[in-house]
Amino acid sequence: MAKEKKLVESIIDMELDFPQWYTDVVKKADLTDYSTLKGCMIIRPYGYAIWELIQKELDRRFKETGHENVYMPMFIPESLLQKEKDHVEGFAPEVAWVTHGGETKLQERICVRPTSETLFCDHYANLIHSYRDLPKLYNQWCSVVRWEKTTRPFLRTTEFLWQEGHTAHATAEEAEEETVRMLNVYADFCHEYLAIPVIKGEKTAKERFAGAKATYTIESLMHDGKALQSGTSHNFGDGFARAFDIQYTDKENQLQYVHQTSWGMTTRLIGALIMVHGDNSGLVLPPKVAPTQVIIIPIAQHKEGVLEKAEALRESLSKCCRVKLDDSDKSAGWKFSEYEMKGVPLRLEVGPKDLEKNQAVIARRDTGEKIVVSLEELEEKIPVLLQEVQDTLLKKATERRDSKTYTATNMEEFERTLNETPGFVKAMWCGDQACEDAIKEKTAATSRCIPFEQEEISDTCVCCGKKAKHMVYWGRSY
């Protein structure tokens, strides 16, 4: 395919400077603005509309799998945060501490939640008494705070929006089932809705969530060959239950600890959308997550009948898609660039000549292809085209991901691959953290996951040469 014609000069080419390209797109597509407080972002209407679509669809999937929404306080007293040792070690260094309420110094300082395991555990200890109270399948939509040093819109910010599921189960088996179920919900959502292919697998012990027995992850690959952890699901076993004393009486009248899980997805997904689908004209949105799926742009709109027809089309198309009409007095060329930058999947042009022929011209954002459609067929054709764009984006992203996935059987190959052709490197690992550390030290790559679908690339660990235990996806990451 020919290189797409660059229509907007104000953003840099992604091949020249990918980080700058990302910053340009975030800004020029009106997704975020900087706030006075370093590291915090303002999510602007267009960015927030994408998040609302993500929320709505995820929430539907959570409810379909039996989960209920709740709201927990945003504050955690220090003593509560400290109840589970691994957890507090993982989070205490990066929380924001509140020390004063109004003019009064607090007796105990409290932190703004970095995540809410401790709050849910405290609540569950009050709620759960009998096997009849189980399972508890709760989710919460909120913002959390982690005091980050280096920040970047959507990818890493001091405050970000997310959902956090927290569940309690009678048995270890049920908790494990739930952990995997929700990872699959995440993976399906990414495939079907965001058109982002993901690798499902388990994190190594080193990369596990603070306090978890097992962390499962979905990993996606960005345009620049860097990996992005896109969602995680944790099995806590009964570790938190023991720390918080969450026990229930089973059917044999015996006291048992519950088994717990948690899982989360964040506004970082918007960063993934940008870096998986975007191009040198800006954002490219899969139709399912596009706030505007079709933008109608009248051509020579001062000519008689053009605006009336454009408005009539908007009205009739609003039954089959999210459609907008831009009848502002800006030039058609300016509008073309603007909606390309914003990644609107289909542009519908209608001008005097089209009206004469009773037709409109549709331009696809993903391929640039132009299609002439008779006005009568529009309502039928547009949903088909939107689905085609959706499918094409998933296909392209999968091909790109696959073409940037390599294997390595020794460290020299490993390092060269990452330096020359950034992407995922599949390589065998002995299971020893020393090798994981050495690889990171040498290549700046981390273990992304031990994929559920294992392959036998060689017999020996890529680092130490001892007998291999797992095939691992490695990569440099956001």
Add this chain to the structure above:
Amino acid sequence: MAKEKKLVESIIDMELDFPQWYTDVVKKADLTDYSTLKGCMIIRPYGYAIWELIQKELDRRFKETGHENVYMPMFIPESLLQKEKDHVEGFAPEVAWVTHGGETKLQERICVRPTSETLFCDHYANLIHSYRDLPKLYNQWCSVVRWEKTTRPFLRTTEFLWQEGHTAHATAEEAEEETVRMLNVYADFCHEYLAIPVIKGEKTAKERFAGAKATYTIESLMHDGKALQSGTSHNFGDGFARAFDIQYTDKENQLQYVHQTSWGMTTRLIGALIMVHGDNSGLVLPPKVAPTQVIIIPIAQHKEGVLEKAEALRESLSKCCRVKLDDSDKSAGWKFSEYEMKGVPLRLEVGPKDLEKNQAVIARRDTGEKIVVSLEELEEKIPVLLQEVQDTLLKKATERRDSKTYTATNMEEFERTLNETPGFVKAMWCGDQACEDAIKEKTAATSRCIPFEQEEISDTCVCCGKKAKHMVYWGRSY
């Protein structure tokens, strides 16, 4: 009407102890739980489901009137909070201060937003340059924190959920129009959705929002005769614009300050629902805001065919309402009380005898009335009944509010009315804050609003006897 039969013994009569009745309902209807941190509440699934319905409907009305959602950071640097003098004086005494990020002491302390005027102003100063950038019609769904000494679930808590609209306009007239428009959106929402009648009016200067030029309010009346401020809409004029330097170039190329508004509604509305519609059997929910509108309770569910039929009914009714089936092994009597406590508008009983007669029995939560309906007519009858319950609740609430609204022409009458028959007192006022203070001192009543619909109760101020300027609604309040 005969006094409703009390079916649940575990809550106190509202006539005996209204505050305790409120606390009982909140707890027994599973709306909230207490958290470790005093003053913060946990909103449980049933309570949160009510909030989700409120959000969905309000959000629809905001978007219909041209507003867009955004997300601002939860933190405000102290220097930003201090930019508008009245505003900081109003809020600084009750904010939570963050002084440390991880292990590092912050150079400037930051507060958790008590409201976001300052953040929106800062953003608008960046965004707005020309008259073409106006109006800006933004809204945000989030939580805010106010360090309260005395707290009560939904009514007054350290952290609460709300929406805050923030708009910027070219002219004073447009800002005033917006302020009134959103007050009307709130009032209509209360009437049509929550079945809560409200008085619309303006707050006196003393009761105005910190930094506002005018505050409009909707006031509702609770079962115990106390008033509840249920939503407010503020016109800021150009006060914030001057403090934050938000200027635009008008069509004549002149620099002008924008005119701003803000408006908010909170989870306190759930408190209003409880205290306006509840009775001695618990919560009573208007169907539009009821997470479950119809609860199906099988009678003698072990008998052949009962559960199958109940499930078939649930399936078919799910097309016309939010319906649930309780097929747990608890007794029918227990289930009756449980769903009465939760305020489910309609209970549908179906047992072996009903099946023989091809019918079901529907019990209305609001009146206790039982209606026999043939199974074929259910899908047609239930939406009609739900609308009847909705209308009846609004009618009853309006009648109750009107019967508890009194007039007074002197202080003796004013005081006696409030002590003997708590409710709204309509009385004339000279406009002098000294009288407002004296009335509060003497009666613990505050001015609720200067209603848009004025009446001439007498010529003279109820307090000082001088010439009256306004008729005012007074009352003790939450």
